[in-house]
Amino acid sequence: IVGVDRMMKRKSTLLTRRPSLVNKLQGCIDGTLEALVVSGHFTSGDCDEVQLPIHTPSQQARCLLNHVRSKGEAAARVVLTYVQQKQESPVNQETVTPPKELLKYQKKLSSSLSAQSCFLSTYGGTSNMPLDDIYTEGQLELAHDCPDINGPLVLEDIVSTVGTVNKDADTVLVSGQAGSGKSTLLQRLHLLWARRAVLQDFLLLFSFSCRRLNSEQRELSVQELLFQHSCWPDREQEEIFQFILDHPHLILFTFDGLDELKQSFSDEHRLCCPTQRAPVHVLLFNLIQGSLMKGVRKVVTSRPEAVGPLLKKHLCKEVLLKGFSPTGIDCFVRKHHTDPTVAAKILGSLQANTALLGLCHSPVLCWIVSQCHMELLGCGEGSPQTITDVYLMILQHFSQHQRPLQRNGAQIWLQEHIETVLHLGQLAFQGIGTTCYLFSRADLEACGVSENDISMGFLIQSKDMSSTHSNHYEFLHVTMQCFFAAFYVILTSNIDRSTIPKLFETQDMKGTDQSSTCFGVCLTSTNLQVKTVDWGATAAETPNLQLTATFVSGLLSQRHRSLLLHCCPSLLIERKVRQVVKCLSKGMQKHFKSIPQPVEGEKKSMHAMPGFVWLIKCIYEMQESRIAKDAMSKLEVDHLKLTYCNIGPVECTALSYVLQHLRNPIGLQLDNNFVGDVGVEQLLPCLHICNSIYLRNNNITDEGISKLIAKGIQCENFQKVALFNNKLTDACTQHFAHLLKTKQDFLSIRLGNNHITAEGAKQLAEGLKFNHSLQYLGLWGNKIGDEGARALASALENSQTLVWLSLVGNGVGSTGACALANIIKNSTSLEGLWLTENCITRAGVEHLIQALQHNTHMKSVWYVKYTGTNPNPKVSTVIWYICLVVVCILNWSIARPHR
């Protein structure tokens, strides 16, 4: 019961937040009613009922909420938005008259921000691309459940109070994987602010890049940090700074790439005086915590691995950036190629290669794929499957762009550019090992990087407002740096033998102290000349090292070995292949050993650590089923749990590649990830080894389900599916009906919290009529109503296998309940029938009680609580009391020994 109630709390915003909403509504009943009338959800009759003079304000608020519940989610949203807007009292709108000099400074800041953000830097090496022409919305989600929000967030929501969990904090975190588009999102925000198109409440916006802050050796005050790292006011600096101090709520700071900062976040060194000088990271940490310049809104971006509990404590909310959606991919490709024929061809080739389509959910990979369309469309059978394939494609693209092949032969292009690859590789490798992403001319020279190497396009000049970094270079993207570092690890012979084993040791295996940084400052050429790199990475550095290791695996795969053999001795390559294979096998063993023995009577279950998913991805990159088979031969679990593991389509491809070699069937639990329809398709090759698959909260639509079921029907082991909280509608139920008819050993279907109506329930009922195996059917939180309940009841009336049925929160009324009572009467297997949060009135309850008298088999509790809306509040109260009595009787009757 508690479980069901909890689920319902999530579903219904108005229920969960009822007490606080009642409070907030009391002051704005009239306005809320007006908003509901304007939006067409309330009639004047509804308003009269709410505003009955005998009601106290709190009763009016309750009555309003009851009405809104019966009007559906859209009406609820109107109320929530209205209350929210009311709450966001216009602090920012207070009549502040900014001094003239401040407005001048605002103009200067806007124009430099605009200049800095109007082009996308990835295109810098080859061409210029205005951000306006290419920017595509990424998928943004709140990291926590937020009843106010149904659906995706938009850019402005990041800075607004939407989804705030800690009202005392001012810092918003935007977290996302490498290349998911965090920097680009900030760039868009900056550009729109500079044009006064968004966030007009903020008079000044200061943007910082943690990559660049790393090289700030001096101690600075906040004032110096602001003006030196953005731009100086021409006059009256003190006056402007004082204005900033006096009006913190009119100021916005953005910090890009907290994971790239050399120091891990800490709140040990407290600072509250804005004129006191301190190392830049200390200033930054104090700004984030709010001990410095409380009230200034801060947006910080980071890879998730670098965000520890210490930082989370100081966040007002966390927003997840999950890359492009399938429509985002479509939109990006069409923006990238104005020629619709080319765009259509690229999209067609993505549809034909779903592994590549999966990769394109990452914007950086989508960019590469679009950029290399000639190579992509020309490669036929050998179309890219792995992330290494994609990066090799861009390397080939850039190298041929710089200098077309001198000799014939598909495999020699690398040989022709090997010098450049080695120079860039050395620079990249030493940078990765020392958390260095910004390189001086001296750094470049130390690694032999020439003008010719730069002209290939992978190194770009750093953009910065301050003059400090004008002569510095960075890789087009940090993932490219990892790729070149991997090349260096493979191609060079004078590298420490322990480099590969160290690279493959994961953070969660080493148990490294995450709070310490192991590398010194590196922005001098001497630092880059270190011969051996200390690989004792912090949590923040781990993702780049792991990505480098992933590329090492990919480059050493059988498929690419012939390419490498043109560039270095085969013995060297073979030795490195052996090293990598050994590391992967050892890494997997370590994970398997950590699986606890099952408690008696329970299944052996493994909850994967993040490093497990990464190792699986490395195995996938190698594309050798022998290695996958070897790795899986030692895994003996009944249940593999990968919940909240950032599993997207790419990870699904790798998982499926490896898991299909398992010897015994497993339950695969992938709840709370972002699998999506493309991910579901990627999982199909391993479905035969899954006896159950759990995909709760994964953005799956009917399209994904149709493919899952088409394959599932052919899989002998497949018996259970859980799809709570996805985007399923009635369209998917025909597939389930087919599954039920075809597979007479299917045990469990859970479709809670989707969008299934009476029509869908009727479809399911069609399947159920012919099924003699289903034990669990969960449809809570849908909208099947009385009609749907009746259809299901009639199909299940004589089922002697059904153990549990949940129709919680489905708008089921008394006629539905009467029909369902027949299942109780006839079934010898039913143990639980859950019907909370419906609209069952006294007549329905009586039927259910009578049926229970006939059933001597029901073992577990079924529970009826009336919470439906009734137009007459008095009747509603009376029914409440009746139901309370009924519940008491039920509880008493259940407590009897034979029950």
Ligand SMILES: Nc1ncnc2c1ncn2[C@@H]1O[C@H](COP(=O)(O)OP(=O)(O)OP(=O)(O)O)[C@@H](O)[C@H]1O
């Ligand atoms: N919203 C977007 N619209 C168009 N292109 C995008 C978008 N987001 C990202 N890209 C492309 O992907 C590239 C990488 O994105 P970006 O640098 O913003 O990722 P990131 O999450 O900051 O990566 P990292 O964590 O590795 O620094 C961009 O240079 C751009 O080419």
